[in-house]
Amino acid sequence: MRTDVAVIGGGIMGCAAAYYLAKEGFEVVLLEKNAAVGLEASGRCACGVRQQGRKGALQLAMASVRVWSSLPQELEADLEYVRTGNLKIVWEPEKAAALESETTWELSQGLAGVRMLTSAECREVVPGITETIVAGKLCPTDGMANPMLVVPAFGRAAARLGVRILTRTSVTGLLTLGSSVCGVTTDAGEIEANYVINTAGPWAAPFNEQAGCFTPIRPGLDTLIITERQPHRFTPFVGFGWWGYILQPKSGNIILGLEEKTNEAFSTQVDYAELAIKARDMIQLLPWLGDVAFLRAFSGITEYTPDKEPYIGVMPGVSGYYVACGFSGQGFCLGPMVGKIISELVTGREPSVSLEPFKPDRFATDQIHREPL
Numbered sequence: 001m002r003t004d005v006a007v008i009g010g011g012i013m014g015c016a017a018a019y020y021l022a023k024e025g026f027e028v029v030l031l032e033k034n035a036a037v038g039l040e041a042s043g044r045c046a047c048g049v050r051q052q053g054r055k056g057a058l059q060l061a062m063a064s065v066r067v068w069s070s071l072p073q074e075l076e077a078d079l080e081y082v083r084t085g086n087l088k089i090v091w092e093p094e095k096a097a098a099l100e101s102e103t104t105w106e107l108s109q110g111l112a113g114v115r116m117l118t119s120a121e122c123r124e125v126v127p128g129i130t131e132t133i134v135a136g137k138l139c140p141t142d143g144m145a146n147p148m149l150v151v152p153a154f155g156r157a158a159a160r161l162g163v164r165i166l167t168r169t170s171v172t173g174l175l176t177l178g179s180s181v182c183g184v185t186t187d188a189g190e191i192e193a194n195y196v197i198n199t200a201g202p203w204a205a206p207f208n209e210q211a212g213c214f215t216p217i218r219p220g221l222d223t224l225i226i227t228e229r230q231p232h233r234f235t236p237f238v239g240f241g242w243w244g245y246i247l248q249p250k251s252g253n254i255i256l257g258l259e260e261k262t263n264e265a266f267s268t269q270v271d272y273a274e275l276a277i278k279a280r281d282m283i284q285l286l287p288w289l290g291d292v293a294f295l296r297a298f299s300g301i302t303e304y305t306p307d308k309e310p311y312i313g314v315m316p317g318v319s320g321y322y323v324a325c326g327f328s329g330q331g332f333c334l335g336p337m338v339g340k341i342i343s344e345l346v347t348g349r350e351p352s353v354s355l356e357p358f359k360p361d362r363f364a365t366d367q368i369h370r371e372p373l
């Protein structure tokens, strides 16, 4: 088979890149090892479309939020995207001071409307939360969308533009010619392509190594606990720093999110003993949760780079090969803009956001990160 562009992986990055490339007129084949797109982290994540608290990716997140605002019309689909705001809450005075510095920096970077809240204001926004909280920080333009709707919507919109989505097809390696990448090998045969896009999420690093660049990526495990549906309790996505986060999307279920664990086995196994401890902690912070039934839990495989910033762009000295991987817990928010940026790069345009913090070769000579992370 021959095509203009072969995309490895049908998560949010691969589907968004395929969509925007097809919009530019490219013939695109997207290869996904699972039975459908969006079955890994991109479809199992916690909905957050968040700008605040980003470091290197703040400008990218702000640009992506601008794309999100018209994404339902663009993809002709209801994505349950709502600007609910994102609230970070802290218990320790020194952490409140850190939030204040973060606010000052983010305002200086153009993140309008982000502001500190007092303990009493936080308790108004999240009724019933313990009085021990010291302060909060609210970004009103942050929000949430339904991950189970977003990736399939990108896939359908891409397919309408002619993208061939080959599911149950695993990419096994790259086809190379000198310093050019000119296609992929799969378990169903070879595909020659002028351009290859690596959006394989936690599985992306070996392809980059084959292209000649070391990009450390450590698989992680993030877990969500889902409660029974509740009447409306609170609006924003609420982050608790050390603990994780809590939100109530349109469905009314409360979602509790546990942050990053190491996951060398690339497993999606839920650790129920740990969940029980975390749920008890959470009930102490938000006592009304003690009367709410917990229905189920599931995990997704995330991926982390040493500086927790993604790899986006080209490999120096390699032609025909582009990467967008290593999203370190930020990829759902960033996905739509990253898809656009990949199409800008392939068409030879300047990316509309600087990719300086995301250079794929930034750890290429770093021996420290050659051992397991």
Ligand SMILES: Cc1cc2nc3c(=O)[nH]c(=O)nc-3n(C[C@H](O)[C@H](O)[C@H](O)COP(=O)(O)OP(=O)(O)OC[C@H]3O[C@@H](n4cnc5c(N)ncnc54)[C@H](O)[C@@H]3O)c2cc1C
Residues within 6 Å of the ligand: 008, 009, 010, 011, 012, 013, 014, 031, 032, 033, 034, 037, 038, 039, 040, 041, 042, 043, 044, 045, 046, 047, 048, 049, 050, 169, 170, 171, 172, 199, 200, 201, 202, 203, 204, 221, 222, 223, 224, 257, 299, 300, 301, 302, 324, 325, 326, 327, 328, 329, 330, 331, 332, 333, 334
């Ligand atoms: C519980 C949880 C909560 C999260 N919460 C948030 C949040 O609130 N906000 C946020 O912005 N981010 C969040 N994230 C992170 C976010 O989900 C990821 O950063 C993002 O989905 C990464 O997208 P991706 O397309 O790069 O990778 P993935 O979604 O992992 O997609 C990669 C795809 O490539 C396919 N693939 C891999 N290897 C091959 C191969 N050899 N051949 C063919 N196909 C292959 C995989 O099957 C997969 O479908 C969360 C993640 C989890 C798990």
